[in-house]
Amino acid sequence: MTAEKIIPFAIERFERVLISYAKEITGDIESARDAVQETFLRLSRQDLVAIEPRLAPWLFCVCRNCALDQRRKVVRFSLEPLDENHETTEDSPAKNLMAVEDAQRLRGLVSQLPERQRELVNLKFEGDLSYKEMSEVMKMSVSHVGVQLHEALQTLRRLWNSEQKPVSTL
Amino acid sequence: MNDTRTTDYALGELTGGARDDFERELAVSDALQVELTDTIKMVTTLDHLPPSTECFDSKVRSDLLRACEENQAAFRRKKTLIRWGVPLGLAAAASVAFLSTLVYRPSVAELVIVQNGGAPIASLEEIQNPDASSATNAITGPAGESKTHLDPSTDTLAKNTTPQDIPQRSKSKSVVCPIEHDLTEQGLLTDEIGSVSSLASQLEKPGQTIPLKENQKDIRNATFGGRLVDTKVQRASEYSLDVDPSGYARIRAQILASELPPPNSVHIEELINAFTYNYAEKAGNSAFSTNIESGQAPWNEEHLLIRVGIRAQALAENVKVEVQFNPAQAAYFRLIGYENQRDSEKSIRFTTKVASPIEHTALYEVIPVGKSQPKSATKDFQRTQAVVEYQPVDTGDLLTMKIHHRPSGGNQCQLAVFRFENGSAKSFDKNSVDFRFVAAVAAFGMKLRHSPDSANIAWPKIEQIALGSLGTDPDGQRADFAKLMAKASSLEGRGISKNLFKAPFLAIQLIP
Numbered sequence: 001m002t003a004e005k006i007i008p009f010a011i012e013r014f015e016r017v018l019i020s021y022a023k024e025i026t027g028d029i030e031s032a033r034d035a036v037q038e039t040f041l042r043l044s045r046q047d048l049v050a051i052e053p054r055l056a057p058w059l060f061c062v063c064r065n066c067a068l069d070q071r072r073k074v075v076r077f078s079l080e081p082l083d084e085n086h087e088t089t090e091d092s093p094a095k096n097l098m099a100v101e102d103a104q105r106l107r108g109l110v111s112q113l114p115e116r117q118r119e120l121v122n123l124k125f126e127g128d129l130s131y132k133e134m135s136e137v138m139k140m141s142v143s144h145v146g147v148q149l150h151e152a153l154q155t156l157r158r159l160w161n162s163e164q165k166p167v168s169t170l
Numbered sequence: 171m172n173d174t175r176t177t178d179y180a181l182g183e184l185t186g187g188a189r190d191d192f193e194r195e196l197a198v199s200d201a202l203q204v205e206l207t208d209t210i211k212m213v214t215t216l217d218h219l220p221p222s223t224e225c226f227d228s229k230v231r232s233d234l235l236r237a238c239e240e241n242q243a244a245f246r247r248k249k250t251l252i253r254w255g256v257p258l259g260l261a262a263a264a265s266v267a268f269l270s271t272l273v274y275r276p277s278v279a280e281l282v283i284v285q286n287g288g289a290p291i292a293s294l295e296e297i298q299n300p301d302a303s304s305a306t307n308a309i310t311g312p313a314g315e316s317k318t319h320l321d322p323s324t325d326t327l328a329k330n331t332t333p334q335d336i337p338q339r340s341k342s343k344s345v346v347c348p349i350e351h352d353l354t355e356q357g358l359l360t361d362e363i364g365s366v367s368s369l370a371s372q373l374e375k376p377g378q379t380i381p382l383k384e385n386q387k388d389i390r391n392a393t394f395g396g397r398l399v400d401t402k403v404q405r406a407s408e409y410s411l412d413v414d415p416s417g418y419a420r421i422r423a424q425i426l427a428s429e430l431p432p433p434n435s436v437h438i439e440e441l442i443n444a445f446t447y448n449y450a451e452k453a454g455n456s457a458f459s460t461n462i463e464s465g466q467a468p469w470n471e472e473h474l475l476i477r478v479g480i481r482a483q484a485l486a487e488n489v490k491v492e493v494q495f496n497p498a499q500a501a502y503f504r505l506i507g508y509e510n511q512r513d514s515e516k517s518i519r520f521t522t523k524v525a526s527p528i529e530h531t532a533l534y535e536v537i538p539v540g541k542s543q544p545k546s547a548t549k550d551f552q553r554t555q556a557v558v559e560y561q562p563v564d565t566g567d568l569l570t571m572k573i574h575h576r577p578s579g580g581n582q583c584q585l586a587v588f589r590f591e592n593g594s595a596k597s598f599d600k601n602s603v604d605f606r607f608v609a610a611v612a613a614f615g616m617k618l619r620h621s622p623d624s625a626n627i628a629w630p631k632i633e634q635i636a637l638g639s640l641g642t643d644p645d646g647q648r649a650d651f652a653k654l655m656a657k658a659s660s661l662e663g664r665g666i667s668k669n670l671f672k673a674p675f676l677a678i679q680l681i682p
Contacts, residue, residue, distance in 0.1 A: 003246075007238045011231065020222030029224055037226070037234055044238035045245055103220050110216075124181065125216040131183045150177035157212050 025067035035066035057133035117152035396509030401497040418444030438615030439507030465601035469627040485578035502537040568592035607639035629659035
């Protein structure tokens with residue numbers, strides 16, 4: 001990929017996932033957007049060709065730092081997990097994949113995870129990062145990423161099954 | 171069951187042997203299969219979570235994209251600048267540094283020395299502050315041109331000097347004090363034969379550059395002792411004040427042991443400087459006194475012998491003496507001695523340090539213009555004759571002498587300049603005692619070196635000159651030299667017979 005195409009591609013590919021990831025850290029959407037804007041601006045001041053092979057972990061790592069900075073700045077109203085009344089104002093494009101209700105429930109469960117595990121779930125299932133890339137973003141060992149992610153999945157399974165609501169798509 | 175491998179396997183992170191092991195266990199473990207199935211369900215569910223719908227609005231996105239592209243363009247420019255600008259900048263800096271070494275001119279002060287008595291006409295302070303000197307009348311020419319002007323009211327020998335008379339800069343790396351002058355002539359006194367014009371100058375103008383001129387090539391091409399040099403080709407000569415003080419003692423010991431030293435081991439400059447002369451004490455702030463005298467060369471009446479005596483008083487560093495002959499007056503010159511240093515230029519360029527008062531004497535043999543050209547010189551000049559051809563400018567000076575030096579502990583290089591005017595050569599007998607004695611020493615050395623020129627003067631003549639120029643000789647050194655010369659003369663005279671009859675002599679000696 002040529003340097004000129006990297007930024008448009010990065011915005012196209014990672015805009016939403018980064019905002020989502022940042023929002024998990026900042027707790028509010030505006031701070032998350034600011035963090036992601038700053039992430040892309042920082043990217044634009046780098047040697048894109050050198051970063052391109054590791055673009056995803058680089059973006060998540062920088063986005064994480066920016067989001068943490070935003071979290072320190074803003075007055076946070078609540079760190080409580082998203083409640084079931086959380087609504088999106090836009091039509092979901094995931095209707096074909098998962099019932100909106102089930103998706104909202106699962107997101108709610110993810111939001112109840114400890115912060116690190118929550119981040120790892122986002123990095124894995126939204127950012128599609130490998131263990132190694134996640135270890136770089138989170139500054140932890142690869143094996144610890146595996147352990148933390150395993151615990152996150154165990155928790156989600158337990159919570160999901162405790163509500164005795166099967167995942168509709170399965 | 172809480173096996174992290176199930177998550178690793180479900181996420182595709184279990185590889186290699188670990189995966190093989192896990193699959194073997196999986197095949198025989200129902201519990202592991204249930205665990206993996208549930209994990210895969212959850213992973214699949216999470217994978218199919220609808221992507222976040224929260225994003226930038228379109229204007230924010232377009233603004234962000236434009237800002238990013240501008241940043242990236244600036245980054246590329248900076249990278250290009252670093253890639254090319256830094257090497258080019260370094261190259262440019264190196265070039266400037268290199269060029270600056272060519273045009274660098276340390277501050278120069280010219281000292282004014284009076285030939286008779288060695289008292290400076292102007293102190294260093296006066297030179298550096300020309301207004302303080304009532305005798306000074308400086309006329310500064312345009313950049314790159316230096317002129318000297320002598321106040322007619324103070325001297326009848328006022329003259330203008332063209333820039334060619336004064337080397338302004340040397341390209342030679344080893345020249346420590348390249349110079350540029352705005353000269354102010356201070357005064358002039360005459361001695362028995364010649365005269366010394368004393369010069370003073372303002373300090374140099376920093377940053378002023380002057381193109382390399384022919385006279386600067388002089389210094390670069392300067393050769394050293396021994397050979398006759400055509401002044402149309404090359405008129406500068408340099409020598410160091412460093413002379414091995416043990417040279418004469420070594421020669422003396424050999425002669426006293428009835429052995430003539432090998433010709434090439436005789437360094438005439440060492441013999442000359444083994445004796446003390448009645449040189450003027452330095453005076454005032456000057457670091458040097460100069461004692462220049464000319465007369466007929468005792469081995470050739472048509473040739474001039476120039477004695478350049480220096481008394482370096484003050485703890486100077488990087489001392490280098492440079493003598494420039496005026497092609498209008500001197501057709502050829504030869505620095506007597508220093509033959510062995512001709513090919514080791516670095517050793518002669520300057521005396522690194524003068525830690526205590528020293529005396530130094532150099533002798534030049536000069537063939538004045540209009541005298542017969544020596545046949546022996548022609549061959550030497552053919553090699554370089556095409557290089558530079560000087561247009562003689564007759565200032566009346568026979569030579570200009572410059573002493574580059576830096577006072578010990580000081581930061582600035584200084585330059586003392588002396589001009590020696592050609593006078594009507596008197597007969598050798600009219601010269602000073604010191605002059606005649608040093609001429610005898612030089613002739614002695616030439617004889618020992620089997621110099622072709624020495625064939626024109628016989629041993630008895632040299633002995634006669636030496637015995638006639640002993641002077642007060644407080645320590646008997648000159649008288650000892652006269653005896654040594656008689657011994658050498660006898661050894662020289664015996665040389666042939668000694669070689670021819672060596673075996674018979676030995677045989678006779680062995681006979682009881």
